[in-house]
Amino acid sequence: MIPVYTVIKTAAQLAHISLFIRVILSWVPHNRYHPFIDVIYRVTDPMLLPFQRIIPANRMGIDLSPIFAFIGIQILESFLLQLFL
Numbered sequence: 056m057i058p059v060y061t062v063i064k065t066a067a068q069l070a071h072i073s074l075f076i077r078v079i080l081s082w083v084p085h086n087r088y089h090p091f092i093d094v095i096y097r098v099t100d101p102m103l104l105p106f107q108r109i110i111p112a113n114r115m116g117i118d119l120s121p122i123f124a125f126i127g128i129q130i131l132e133s134f135l136l137q138l139f140l
Contacts, residue, residue: 059140060139060140063132063135063136064136067128067129067131070098070128071125073098074102074103074121074125074128076095077095077096077099077121080092080095081118099124102124102127106119106123106124106127107120110123
């Protein structure tokens with residue numbers, strides 16, 4: 056049986072990695088509908104959209120939602136680890 060700690064840590068790491076890839080993709084031209092990129096968007100959109108509704112991109116087009124998503128993942132991970140351990 057896989058310990059709960061390992062599941063929580065792995066899920067948080069995968070969320071961080073997918074968000075990081077999404078941030079890098081925002082800096083380079085890419086095909087939004089490529090199968091790999093589409094998976095990244097489908098995984099990260101639910102994490103980013105709530106923050107994008109609250110804090111829209113500023114006039115220069117800078118989207119701060121990934122920063123808040125990274126912080127949210129950290130908070131959720133800490134909460135779950137304290138809850139289950």
